[in-house]
Amino acid sequence: MQKNLADMAGIIRNGPPEVPQTQDWQSESRWERAVAHLAIGQRAGTAAIYADLVEKLPGFKGIKKILDLGGGPGLVGAEILGRLPGAKGVLLYLPAIISLAEQEINKQGLADRISFIAGDYNEIGFGSGYELIWASHNLYFVKDRVAFFRRVREALADNGLFVCLHEGLTREKTAPASIVLMRLSSALEKEGRGLCFEKGEIASYLKQAGFNRVDTRMIELPAGESELVVAR
Template identity: 45%
Template structure:
């Protein structure tokens, strides 16, 4: 996580500057390891000469060794007696055969986060550019392209976090119907349902993402307990009589918040729960720093979708929720605002 300068001692200030300067190198090593599929290669070849042969290196092994040493420095490889092997980290997240491979997700997200970084002075002076259609956040095909990579991330981390969170709620044993609104690949809802003896799950998202979710449902053998609703949640009927409605990183595409939260309220049974997990910017939209920085490129091109802390909760008050609880969850991409809203019985 990025440190704040006002929390550093004078002796740490220079450490912070040098830490910032090495950041692009870290990202370049990660991206190159993914692009060249070096973790895959290390599964079968550990000697530099053998790795060089697979890569068809033409100019000796010295630069390859420098790069493998950099991978080792970052924890992507282990080195012993001049040979290299994958670390558990690489086996889990950088090996293409791993069910939690995150290379595709890194490619997709880094493209969004980094594409404007070399143009910052231009964008400050000239304002947001016209966004190419392929880079628009609300393009259905864009999210279908990334949905399978997002599924791997949810399998690696968020699904288990979500299931643990929901199972800790006092109402958990009585939840029979859960709606994941804007579900993406649907892995989080699937994990929750599979850990509950009788719960049914309903996944709602655009048709291209529901196609991915249906593949995941079939692979998990949950066809009898997970159902899908395809369409724009602003326009379609996403059902009624839910005990729990879950939304995570998806409310950016709501067209009318008052209308949407009124619909969510009506779709819940008496005593039902609405859970929202999104960022909540503070300090006049300057914190949490990791969230602000990771979304700078999008913001500079006119695609700032971040919520301020308390913004979602204000709509829930208007919709009539009985109690609204706010927690801060530390997630891999930065602190996020978890809202637990309860409908009166």
């Protein structure tokens, strides 16, 4: 996250640097490394914080099936399931990450309650009948956002909820400072410049995709302010 900062002036003058293939945003080896680090943060408390947010939603106790969409190591979905006795979960992520996620899920003792869909979320089916679909800080690579959220809506059960958590940047993407600075190194790369959402942006796509009600609010997290979006 800091690798480009030492040459920031040169990058501004000369343009974005060439990125080695192993560090390209489309490289699964890059995501394997990233998800291994992400698992540490989720175990250290992030998963519990996110699950607390979901647990406060109306109708939480009635949820029987959830989809952790682009869920990395799967620990957020596992934490949510741990609060829903008898519920089942599905984790959808890139094939290279699934084996790592399986290890994490086994450690949580939830191997019999969580299944996996391996693939690119732009291309693969989500399944159906979910009372809850959760996505956190992982929707930057959606290619056709309105069409994607239509697919999300179709995968939900009647009265199901789509819940996502992403930064909501303001002031022409210069605030909150904590989030902007955290993403600055990546933003200096050509492919990393779109790795953020403005406040209200996801909500606008959801409305265009046909969701009847979309609620948003800003919440304070250890890494800075983020926008919680709940759609039904």
